[in-house]
Amino acid sequence: MSQLNVSFEFFPPKTPKMQTKLWNSVEKLAPLQPDFVSVTYGAGGSTRERTHETVARIVKETNLPVAAHLTCVAATKNEVDDVLRDYWDAGVKHIVALRGDPPGGPGDPYIPHQGGYANAAELTQAALKIAPFEVSVGCYPEKHPDSPSEAADLDMLKRKIDAGATRAITQFFYDNTVYLRYIERVRKAGINIPIAPGIMPVTSFVGMRKMADTCGTTIPGRLVKLFQNLDDDPATRQLIAATVAAEQCLDLAEHGVTNFHFYTLNRDDLAFALCHMLGVRPKTQSSGQAA
8 A cells, every 4th residue: 555645624622621622632643644734714704713723723832734724705805815914924834725605504605705705716826925825725526516517616626726726625425436536537637736535434424414415425325324223322333433434545545545634523533543544653652742
């Protein structure tokens, strides 16, 4: 198996208890020396301060390369530019540039903020005018819900790359053939940047199904059957979730995938176990750990 690279996504905590849980996860995963860890940005910029605080703490107290998510939603260009400058000044050199979800929630039409950036391509371009950030962007193996076609989706990805993005992370998926066919289409379209599959272990089938419905992710019938009648049996659900995610990751690795992005949901257990199975082990006991 080729040398594999991993990255982890966290979300900013709302409470002291969640803060402790997040930091325990950072400390557990840090010795794996990921390419980077990212911190999400809530809908409508709702977590702006908490995202910045979390990112700044990771920069200050660890050796981890950190990426801050940023969206175009509910903010003017000047407001977004200020956030970008704040990140750069805080030592953040990597941005995950996203359009963001409609402020009204799933199902509402997306309308760019008056005076704001319209999409992730414009946001990428703006970030690179402010500072030489590394910019990652999202991509969608099953087509973005708002995109009229797969061709339009690929055109938007090209626009992001032309604006300066150097890597992409996919929306989560559970059917590997969907990802592999997407990569084939992307490469035929002349897009050659690294595209890491976004892996989301099933910590809650109900929650996962809700997210999948929102973003258009297909849930294979096999998965539905596996998690059937397990809503009140977390121990069994956890074992099956680990098995399913491991099978998915190992199959992708067999197909030549070398970059994996884990949506951790601020939990380290499954992400750490999956990395172990993929052969990604702590480099040393102290290297990269949080202080």
